[in-house]
Amino acid sequence: MLSHECLDELRSSWLPNLTDAGLDRLIDMLEKSSPLLIHGCFTRSVPMGCLATHAAWNHPRTGHLTLDAGITWLNRVAGLNPATSHVIREWDRRGASDFGLRAELLEVFRAERAKRGSRRQPCEASSDSNELAELQV
Numbered sequence: 001m002l003s004h005e006c007l008d009e010l011r012s013s014w015l016p017n018l019t020d021a022g023l024d025r026l027i028d029m030l031e032k033s034s035p036l037l038i039h040g041c042f043t044r045s046v047p048m049g050c051l052a053t054h055a056a057w058n059h060p061r062t063g064h065l066t067l068d069a070g071i072t073w074l075n076r077v078a079g080l081n082p083a084t085s086h087v088i089r090e091w092d093r094r095g096a097s098d099f100g101l102r103a104e105l106l107e108v109f110r111a112e113r114a115k116r117g118s119r120r121q122p123c124e125a126s127s128d129s130n131e132l133a134e135l136q137v
Contacts (some may be wrong), residue, residue, distance in 0.1 A: 002104045008086075010105075015112050019059050025057075027110060035048075036048050036049070038096060042071055046066050052069075054068035103133050
């Protein structure tokens with residue numbers, strides 16, 4: 001079962017910052033138990049990445065990044081410390097092959113997709129050029 005801290009982080013930092021495309025991508029990969037969805041590192045080689053990396057590759061502010069996309073998305077978009085993220089720590093601890101973990105994450109992500117319903121729109125990139133320049137590392 002997902003911890004209270006993990007669920008809180010998902011609801012407060014992940015879901016508000018996931019684009020519709022990112023949400024759909026995570027749902028699709030979790031449903032299929034995709035080998036491109038990895039744990040234990042952020043990115044092994046493109047297109048293999050963890051939850052945060054796939055969220056990043058589907059976000060306008062971090063979609064251009066490769067190996068550091070997940071770290072940058074967590075830190076600069078979701079406002080989390082990648083080393084202490086409850087979601088990432090749980091994902092790394094239990095792994096992509098843990099059916100229970102995948103089912104619990106799917107439940108949260110599907111509920112969010114249903115909640116968004118017809119108001120689904122992609123996240124807009126920030127117009128602050130300084131912020132965008134910071135992300136281009």
